[in-house]
Amino acid sequence: MVSTLSSALEIVARTDPGMVRRHNEDAVFANPNQGFVILADGMGGYNAGEVASGMATMLLSTELETAFSAKPPHAIDSETGKTFAHRCILDKVALTNSAIHNAAESQPQYAGMGTTLVAALFYDNQVTVAHIGDSRLYRLRGEEFSAITRDHSLLQEQIDSGMILAEDAKYSQNKNLVTRALGVDPEVETEIHDYAVQPGDIYLLCSDGLNDMVEDEEIQITVQMLAANLELAATQLIQMANDNGGRDNVSVILVKVLSEFPATRGWWSKLLAWFR
Template sequence: MTVRSPFQLEIASATDAGQIRSFNEDSIAADGDLGLLVLADGMGGYKAGDVASSLATGLVMDYVKRILNDTEPSPIESAKLSRESMAIKFAIEKTNLAIYKTARTEDKYTGMGTTIVLILFHHGLATIAHVGDSRLYRLRQGRFELLTTDHSLLQDQLEMGLISSDDAKLSHNRNLVSRALGVEATVDVDVYEDNVQVNDIYLLCSDGLNDMVDDADIELAVSALSTNISLAATQLIQMANDNGGHDNVSVLIAKVRNGEAEKRGLMDRLLNWLKSF
């Protein structure tokens, strides 16, 4: 984990094409030293969606790493957001423009786009950002909560009272996003900061998970397997596939640990071992 945070991260990931589609257009990336996890769900058909999601995860990782490792004074300033959060916003906007230009200069990539959801841990905080309907959940002290709001036609209908939550589960508009990277030259990015607590578990997922598995069942799996998040990741993929696996499904899980306490515990054990001689 980066020195910018007092916490250590345990990270697990899994991705699968699902039971129906032969090609996986999701892309995931994680850098434990940087404290950054990124997930993207591509759209635009065979290859195009894969290219869009790969560009999203790769470019965002690269932009954020370069900005945060830059020792020169940065023009990124905001009264509301930290330097790290502004770096995330800038990185996503730059990535959006890159995907937009690629889609318009390469005929085979015409119409491609991607969702994105990410989390960056720093200074005891977590910067969360997303565009589209890929989600981020948090399990904290037994409470499982969705921290992102889908940018989708269905969510807009729900907020306007045009459809009930029960009818929404059966709607054919579930996968129609109202916001995505690469569709327009500019994009509106939702960015905010969350205070991090030890033992928090953050789950990033593509809609291939939450479309196939109810939130209550996702919560049950994450809670039951909170001590083995690698198993939790593979279990969530299996649950989506067991329920039909109609879409690609990807998950990234980060569990927050007390880095300073673990270091002290290690030193104490080492000292006790030395005293035994």
Template sequence: MSLQDKIRYFEFTHTGQVRDHNEDAVYGDLDLGLVLLADGMGGYNAGEVAAELAIKTVTDMVRAGVERETRSDIDETSGLMRQSIVLRNAVIRANKIIWQTAQTQPQCRGMGTTMVACLFHDDRVSIAHVGDSRVYRLRKNRFEQLTLDHSLMQELVDRGYFSQQEAMRSANRNYVTRALGVEPAVEVEIQEDTVKKDDIYMLCSDGLSDMVEEEDIHLTLSTFSANLKTGGDQLIQLANTNGGRDNISVCLAQVIESFAESHGIVSRLRGWFS
């Protein structure tokens, strides 16, 4: 089911004010309901290679998986929707390909990438992430971070050593504990969320979240919710005005209509009890 007329989508990426090239990658395919963002790292241009490999591999794997299984059944072993399983397996596959490329191509040694991915389906979204790129949701006037960074600083916050405000000011906040391609295997964090009309999902690299306070992001998205292209441009501008110390990437997906599947599990349950 194409979501071209169900979701309004915009993507933005900028080199920033300090880096000499952009190692971020963004991608959206509303025919698949897929939105991806990757923040590459390691060696000149190698981070860009890792990010592009992640985007291509996950897109290809999700496309193949969705074509094989279009129903929104729940996987009995994990309790996850099958689309979530497809997405998680796609990210795991991307890790393997990036790792193998880094081992066999000297110019790519040490490369890796963070990734966040959203797969929209049946009035739901499956979210996969590895690293410190993030997914936020604006619902009505509530702005909420849906992912937790895989970073040393986040682990210290979780253990009570630092507050979130102290973590934002730390020079070590960008030390990630998980990324694609740096180890032969990776644990992909997966979650599911029910979407509602007018929800705005924002995927971003740390080039935005490190440079712009959450309340300023919230205010910008709320102000420009009817014109997300302008809102995204404003976010990039804010990050650059505040220093632009890293590449800056943002994906914005706004739900404008329901995309419930008639053969989804909720519909079938309703049928059984009607």
């Protein structure tokens, strides 16, 4: 395992309240050295969404930083046969969910608060993506721009069942009704998957304040045109959302893969890998 991923990944994180909301209930976090990013879009009463998203990013990031400092994410978990990254993320998200839920239950001003979550951990030439709700992760690879995550929302369920055509989804009244959220219930199901990473890939995490305001095609063109300047790309994406109305908070995290980042293994692990 390399000691830092900051030379292999370029990361830019931005969040903006938008043009309508007085408070920013989104939160973003990036750890370039350990190669993970987190984005949360809070929901709830006055200030409660801000508390939920803030708790999500801070608690989860602290737990992951501690865990991955003690054990590398590529290590194989003996109980599940999957990477330590998988088990760790699922465990730490569950812990974070409980903390937010308990705060909502014990403090009346936070009753009903919750947050979406999308997190990406880069290690050993792959990325593990975990998400809850309708915040998204897109990947730009060459000319192909695609959503890696699938929304946990009533609208997505209606599209999947054929009740609504995908092209008509933007006009739906159910656009922002999520079917999963962090902190709302005592337990939550986290969707988690692994994907191979290639140098040149650009990953975009965003809250719905971006993709509700800007078409995917426009997002793709912007990221492609400004791929050499992620700072400007992030600024431009937020500006586009605000120019189109900015009805919600808007957050973006851009991650560009600059080079390969294979894990450094001991001689025994290398020997086992050679015989496989």
